[in-house]
Amino acid sequence: MDYLSNYINGKKVPAKGEKWIDVFHPAKGKVYAQLPDSQAADVEEAYQAAKAAFPEWSNTTIEYRSEMLEKIASAIEARHEELAQAESKDNGKPISLARRVDIYRAAANFRFFSKAITQYSSEAHHTAGMNVMNYTIRKPIGVVGCISPWNLPLYLFSWKIAPALAAGNTVVAKPSEVTPYTASMLADILDEVGLPKGVLNIVHGLGGSTGQAIVEHPDITAISFTGGTTTGAHIARVAAPMFKKLSLELGGKNPNIIFADCNFEQMLKTTVQSSFSNQGQICLCGSRIYVERSLYSKFKKAFVEATEKLRVGMPNEDATQVGALVSEEHLNKVLSYVQKAKEEGGKILTGGNRITKEGFASGYFMEPTIIELDSNDCTINRDEVFGPVVTIMPFDTEEEVLGYANATKYGLSATLWTENLSRTMRMTEEIQAGIVWVNTWLTRDLRTPFGGVKASGVGREGGFYALDFFTEPKNICIRF
Ligand code: TXE
Secondary structure (H helix, E strand, C coil), rough: EEEEEEEEEEHHHCCCCCCCCEEEEECCEEECCCCCCCCHHHHHHHHHHHHHHHHHCCCCCHHHHHHHHHHHHHHHCCCCCHHHHHHHHHHHHHHHHHHHHHHHHHHHHHHHHHHHHHHCCCEEEEEECEEEEEEEEEEECCEEEECCCCCCHHHCCCCHHHHHHHHEEECCCEEECEEEEEHHHHHHHHHHHHHHHHCCCCCCCHHHHHHHHHHHCCCCEECCCCCCHHHHHHHHHHHHHCEEEEEEEEECCEEECCCEEEEEEHHHHHHHHHHHHHHCCCCCCCEEEEEEHHHHHHHHHHHHHHHHCCCCCCCCCCCCCCHHHHCHHHHHHHHHHHHHHHHCEEEEEEECCCCCCCCCCCCCCCEEEECCEEEEEECCCCCCCCCCEEEEEEEECCHHHHHHHHCCCCCCCCEEEEHHHHHHHHHHHHHCCCCCCCCCCCCCCCCCEEEECCEEECCCECCHHHHHHHHEEEEEEECC
């Protein structure tokens, strides 16, 4: 059994209390590690370390911070396989995905922001005719809080930490209690590269204790959070009276809109990925699939066939395409949505069940599931399910499908498949989402704004948007 520790002031330290939380191996349904449930006193210790480190870190040169992040990126790459194995074990995701996406991107996040910060510059506004010059400097905020979820553990942890550090802040960070392992491995990497002590502090524990203590801390004045919409709303309520700066990346219920003129093969291949990658546990997965009626029966047959060919298997096997869901509680939640969909008239075209065959019974495996609907007005098309479950439904007109796409409280991403340029321009303008992919999915350029509208969040991450979030602009106006 592994016991994880907090990483505060450059050292692995035990939490002050005695409360421990089990960490499960989702493919086996067994506890393999424990992490401390850190309380307010532990967060305070982390805050004090970050506060003490701030003056020096925020006054280092950009080149120095850039080099530090670069070293972290290289150290992650050097341990790529070890980290990928750990992520796959902790989360249940296929090892191939952990290698190709999670750990690759964790290193890329540090490398990207090591470069982005060197291109981040101040603005000046010369007010001609008045002998006035305004210039705007961007100062780091101070001690900031980063709270991340379990679906892409190190990937999303680093997506917040890297820009926060690049901009000169010091950080108190909490990974998800469900998947804390790679964050604790990151602590070893920080030691190895010689990140000054106190610059990045990692505290483990439950959302309601450790996370809450970070959000409630009066002097942690900015919080970057990715997680569920309900948690995001709670964090916003706690933080608002203290006027904290908030970046909230929340849930999604993303439409995947397919027109008959699309490139069918490309669309089919990508739609299988956008439906079931990471067991459907990506906030960007396209969980509501709308298909133009003239293509509907061809699509339905081919999509069911392709889905049934997906190899559900042990996460550590190279050939596995779909692994285990992250926890039993989450699996049961996903299954309850399938049950509800059936009660509301949905027809299961494939899947729908927990996998209980030999070798799988104690793990949290579920069949990739397609549900056919005849109405958009049902729970499964309203709530974020966050599992290997998608719905399909035909449509006749652009106006009709736009209505379906926007009939949700969420607005994170959308995917559109068509070769018609005018339709693309019309639809992309009207779809309510922070990100619209056309004839592709999950294609990312780290410079672009990432985030959602409506209940999918507040603020944007990525590129200079993240650096804007993690700095405070100060305008200086000089008359000469
Ligand atoms: O997330 P939580 P959960 C969605 C998905 C999922 C649902 C709930 O639909 O089924 O959210 O998942 C910390 N103060 N997404 O409950 O609780 C928590 O410890 C401060 C979408 O696992 O939001 C963890 O570190 N922090 C999502 C982080 O918040 C608190 C990815 C996220 O956990 C806290 C994951 C509190 N009071 C789930 N309570 C996405 N957008 O990608 C919890 N936390």
